Amino acid sequence: MIPVVVVDDEPMVCAHLRTILGSAEDIDVVAQAQDGAEAVEAVVRHRPRVVLMDLRMPGVDGLTATERIMRLPGPPAVVALTTFDADTYVMRALRAGAAGFLVKSTPPEDLINLVRVAADGHTVLSPEAARRLVAASGGERAEQARELVAGLTERERQVLGCLGQGRSNADIARLLHLSEATVKSYVSRMLVKLDCTNRTQAGLLAHEAGLA
Incomplete structure (x- = not known):
């Protein structure tokens, strides 16, 4: 199984992602978080292989959380979630160590496959994104x-x-x-x-x- 943590300040987005990923037999959403601080705690507690990280959140944002996660021993692959209203956030996430990025509107089958790619340690760079x-x-x-x-x-x-x-x-x-x-x-x-x-x-x- 591929343990995944989903991070987004919108509960409906988290629920949507959980539903999609939960349909895959080899993916297990072990936790969700609504801000960066919760995300770091969830990573420490559950040791996921992949984190889907919203970048723009109140409180501790996704950029700061990504930086903190990448300083942990054996960090997971962090994949930035974006709507592309601010592409500079994506570039900063990549510099912070994110394994890639995808748009929130990524089709379900593509999302599942990209999570598998990230879990295998490869680049997540969807053509559309x-x-x-x-x-x-x-x-x-x-x-x-x-x-x-x-x-x-x-x-x-x-x-x-x-x-x-x-x-x-x-x-x-x-x-x-x-x-x-x-x-x-x-x-x-x-x-x-x-x-x-x-x-x-x-x-x-x-x-x-x-x-x-």
Whole structure:
């Protein structure tokens, strides 16, 4: 089973998410929280593998809660929930260590699959969410992204494009006919070259540069 904590200040949103995730045989919503402080307590108490975290909440917000959770030993994957009324919150969540982000209107089947992806330690970067965030970021960010990736080799650009599609190292290895160790090495080098702190940031950069 994949234990999940759902965090949102709207009880109806929590109930909706619980209903969707509860329909999956391999997912167990072990707790829900309505602010960031409760979220941290729930993570400490229940040790989930995935946290679905609303970003904008009264009191302790989702950004602060994400930062606190990521400082815990063996933290879970935190996936930011957003309505995209403020894309800067998403970027700050990624810098705080979030494993990815998705829109609250994500279809039920996609939501279930994305929770499974996050639980397996992979990037959660739904195409719809990435497109909307890139569109909101404007042309200046796209130009900066293209300048950053210009220094990559062709193979590194291919791997980066795969990250933008949310692929795991195993998927990339099969697609590009490489070993997983080689893919891991490529990803590590690219994160340094691109000044990205995690795979999700690199995947978003791939979208901004038009590689995904």
